[in-house]
Amino acid sequence: MKRTHLPLNGLRVFDAAARHLSFTRAADELAVTPAAVGQQIRALEDMLGVVLFRRTPKGLELTPEAEAGLPALRSGFLEFEESVRAMQVGQSSQHLTIAAxxxxxxxxxxxxxxxxxxxxxxxxxxxxxxxxxxxxxESNLDLAISLTDGAGGHEGLALGAPRFVRVGAHEAKLTANILWPGSPDPSSAGAIRVPDAGLAIEAAMSGLGTALVPALLAQADIDAGRVRAVEDGKDMPLGYWLIAPLPQWRQKKVKALVEALQAA
Incomplete structure (x- = not known):
C-alpha cells in the first residue's frame, strides 16, 4: 500500500480501541463518540479485508490478524512521535538566521x-x-528585514512608520543631492551616488550634500548630532518590514525577537 493511501486516522483509532478493548474508552481518549470509533474500525476492516475485533460475552477481543499487526503499528507511532519531536527542536532551538x-x-x-x-x-x-x-x-532563514511596501505573500509587521527624512551636515561643504539605489529622490544633475542609504547618511555627515533616507536608519545619527534633519520627515510607500513565511513566523523564537525589535 502506498504511503499516500495509508489510513492513518483509522489506524490511530484502532490503536486506541486495541489498548482499551473498548470503543467507549477509546472514544473518550480521542474526544469523539463511540459511534465514530465504530465507523472508523468498520472502514478500516473494509479497506484491509480483515476482521479486527470480535465481540464476546466478556467484551471486545482482538483477532489474530489484529494482534499480528499491533507491534509494528505501535512501533510506527513511536517513530512518528520521535519525528515530530525532532522537527520541533528547530523551533525551540536558540539559533536564528536573519537576513537584512x-x-x-x-x-x-x-x-x-x-x-x-x-x-x-x-x-x-x-x-x-x-x-x-x-x-x-534557499537561504534557510528564520526572519528577514526588508525595505519594502509590505510583506508580500509572507507574514509580516511594519517596523516603525514608513517615514523618510532629509539629512545633511551641520556645516555642509556641498549642496549635492546624495542618491542611493531605491532612493525616492529624483535623479538630478550634480548628484552623488552611493551604494546604499547607510553610505548616503555617511556622505551627508561628511558634508557632501543632503540625502533623503529612512528616518529609522538616520535617527541614531540625528540624536547623536552627527547629522541634522534639514527638512521635516515625510511619509513614503517604503518602510522596514519584519517578514517570514507562516511556519517560521509561528516559531516561538521568531515571535520573541519580532516583539523585542518592535519595542526597541
Missing part, C-alpha cells in the same frame, strides 16, 4: 541585537546581508 540590508544591520539592527543577546545569553545569531525579500527556501 547591510546598512540596516550596521545602523540599526546590530545595537538592538546586542541588547537582545545580553538578555538571552544562550542565543546564537547568523546575519546575512540581503536586499529585498530573500528566498526563504
Amino acid at each position: 540590508p547591510r546598512d540596516f544591520i550596521q545602523k540599526w539592527l546590530s545595537a538592538r541585537l546586542a541588547d537582545y543577546m545580553i538578555a538571552n545569553p544562550e542565543l546564537s545569531i547568523v546575519l546575512i546581508a540581503a536586499e529585498g525579500v530573500p528566498d526563504f527556501t
